[in-house]
Amino acid sequence: MPDFDHQSAPPGAIRSVVVAGGGTAGWMAATYLAARLEGRGIAVTVIESSTIGTIGVGEATVPAIRDFFKAIGLHDFDVLRATAGTPKLGIDFAGWAGEDTRFFHPFGLYGLPSRGVPFHHYWLKLAHAGLGRDLGDYSLCTEMARNGTFMLPVDNPVNDLAVFDWAVHFDASRFAAMLRDLGQQRGVRLIDDVITHTVRDDETGHITSLETQSGLAITGDLFIDCTGFRSLLLGEAMGSSWVDWTDMLPCDRAVALPCAASGGFDRPYTTSTARKAGWQWRIPLQHRVGNGYVYSSAHISDDEATATLRARLEGEALAEPNMIRFGAGHRREFWRGNCVGVGLAAGFLEPLESTSITLIQTALEKLVDLFPDRACAPALAGEFNRATTLEYERIRDFLILHYHANRRQGEPLWDQMRAAPLPEKLAHKLSLWRARGKLVRYEWEAFFDPSWLSMYAGFGLTPAAHDPLADYFTHAQVVEALDHMREAIRAAAAHARPARDFLARLAPQAARA
Numbered sequence: 001m002p003d004f005d006h007q008s009a010p011p012g013a014i015r016s017v018v019v020a021g022g023g024t025a026g027w028m029a030a031t032y033l034a035a036r037l038e039g040r041g042i043a044v045t046v047i048e049s050s051t052i053g054t055i056g057v058g059e060a061t062v063p064a065i066r067d068f069f070k071a072i073g074l075h076d077f078d079v080l081r082a083t084a085g086t087p088k089l090g091i092d093f094a095g096w097a098g099e100d101t102r103f104f105h106p107f108g109l110y111g112l113p114s115r116g117v118p119f120h121h122y123w124l125k126l127a128h129a130g131l132g133r134d135l136g137d138y139s140l141c142t143e144m145a146r147n148g149t150f151m152l153p154v155d156n157p158v159n160d161l162a163v164f165d166w167a168v169h170f171d172a173s174r175f176a177a178m179l180r181d182l183g184q185q186r187g188v189r190l191i192d193d194v195i196t197h198t199v200r201d202d203e204t205g206h207i208t209s210l211e212t213q214s215g216l217a218i219t220g221d222l223f224i225d226c227t228g229f230r231s232l233l234l235g236e237a238m239g240s241s242w243v244d245w246t247d248m249l250p251c252d253r254a255v256a257l258p259c260a261a262s263g264g265f266d267r268p269y270t271t272s273t274a275r276k277a278g279w280q281w282r283i284p285l286q287h288r289v290g291n292g293y294v295y296s297s298a299h300i301s302d303d304e305a306t307a308t309l310r311a312r313l314e315g316e317a318l319a320e321p322n323m324i325r326f327g328a329g330h331r332r333e334f335w336r337g338n339c340v341g342v343g344l345a346a347g348f349l350e351p352l353e354s355t356s357i358t359l360i361q362t363a364l365e366k367l368v369d370l371f372p373d374r375a376c377a378p379a380l381a382g383e384f385n386r387a388t389t390l391e392y393e394r395i396r397d398f399l400i401l402h403y404h405a406n407r408r409q410g411e412p413l414w415d416q417m418r419a420a421p422l423p424e425k426l427a428h429k430l431s432l433w434r435a436r437g438k439l440v441r442y443e444w445e446a447f448f449d450p451s452w453l454s455m456y457a458g459f460g461l462t463p464a465a466h467d468p469l470a471d472y473f474t475h476a477q478v479v480e481a482l483d484h485m486r487e488a489i490r491a492a493a494a495h496a497r498p499a500r501d502f503l504a505r506l507a508p509q510a511a512r513a
């Protein structure tokens with residue numbers, strides 16, 4: 001396709017996009033739109049308030065974030081350098097299947113299918129015969145995480161078995177600053193002011209301008225609400241109501257407390273440790289470790305949660321505890337009129353699987369895919385809302401599975417969560433897993449088969465049966481094949497290097513992979 005020179009905006013076209021809020025969501029929106037809408041003369045403006053600030057958490061991601069970096073013209077290494085970031089191979093779940101247990105949710109595959117039957121049915125066949133090994137033995141990501149090593153997928157010499165991906169941990173404020181610089185270099189206009197009023201057209205109901213404390217009226221054609229939990233535009237001005245899911249996901253608070261990164265970087269993954277009334281995160285960065293306790297305020301006081309977190313820090317605390325309140329749920333309409341909510345302004349699911357930032361990314365991808373003209377046809381918003389609702393529901397169900405399958409006995413939150421009724425789609429998935437080890441995938445899933453498998457296996461949810469097509473081979477044949485896979489995984493893992501060496505390679509002159 002030839003590169004066109006921009007002439008002038010066609011009649012009715014969007015000429016300016018206003019992003020309200022400059023946290024992770026606001027700057028991801030501004031940089032992504034500036035990149036994807038380039039060459040059309042569409043002005044992008046961000047209004048953020050340095051007096052209000054950002055939420056200051058949100059430092060673990062999923063691999064899709066690297067597609068975002070690419071879309072805005074950033075290299076993974078540039079991000080790791082600028083944000084004191086580290087690589088992430090998955091999440092280590094400690095204590096969820098009972099005290100002193102742990103299992104790993106990897107960003108990669110387990111084993112290989114054979115003769116049309118998914119790998120895990122062979123693994124289940126051996127488990128049913130008492131010959132099973134840990135599922136993680138067949139995952140390169142898990143093997144590297146166990147060894148505290150890392151390599152880039154391109155450096156993996158082996159074979160299809162060793163397919164894996166990786167995400168990053170980053171310092172949220174440095175990430176926002178990096179995007180702010182990039183956005184401004186690409187022509188995004190920044191206004192540091194407090195939005196005081198949203199002006200709407202009487203006839204269409206569309207937003208026409210945002211008024212600010214210093215007396216500005218910022219006009220635009222399309223408004224992206226990234227004002228965080230306040231949801232000033234979508235929630236307050238446009239009246240999109242809140243769909244509350246706290247009955248299904250009762251954790252409603254977090255206390256965050258960074259500590260010194262003593263001992264160096266040797267865990268290329270996030271750790272999630274179950275506690276009495278919730279769970280604790282550990283996110284390793286180059287210059288510090290992010291920690292937080294996500295908890296249900298009905299089951300523990302703020303003081304006790306803070307004391308628990310302090311007592312479990314692995315290094316000296318670097319700040320005062322940051323207390324955050326939230327609720328699980330989302331705006332009923334994510335896009336109404338000419339206003340689209342992105343980030344916390346649109347909804348929130350607790351950070352158990354690091355999904356908020358990926359929801360920002362998919363919202364922006366969908367917005368560009370459905371990019372409107374000034375009329376903002378309701379059908380476009382309708383499709384955006386349909387897809388986003390499904391995405392939220394799928395992630396919600398995956399998170400609920402973590403709580404439902406827990407094996408912690410005698411603690412009120414955990415006992416309550418095991419007994420709680422399940423959403424219909426999750427109940428269906430579980431019934432198929434329990435009956436025959438069948439993995440079910442619906443439209444707009446953020447997590448694919450290996451992720452679900454890691455949970456089922458990690459929690460010891462053994463199905464009643466496996467695929468009978470796996471029974472056409474003897475146990476000895478299957479043992480031999482799986483041993484071969486195990487060896488191939490180990491051979492691939494031998495090429496990985498200590499994770500801290502990978503970071504050392506990130507010096508500015510390091511070769512680009």
Ligand code: FAD
Nearest residue numbers: 021022023024025054055058060195228343344351356357
């Ligand atoms: P904010 O950071 O709150 O930004 C809001 C912006 O709006 C700010 O710039 C603010 O100044 C501006 N603003 C607000 N009101 C006004 C006004 N009146 N005028 C002008 N500007 C205004 N996500 C992950 O993917 N991974 C994680 O590990 C993760 N951990 C989390 C842990 C916790 C405890 C919580 C609560 C969230 C976590 N998240 C995580 C979510 C993640 O933090 C957010 O999705 C992400 O930071 C985006 O936030 P935001 O930009 O929507 O909101």
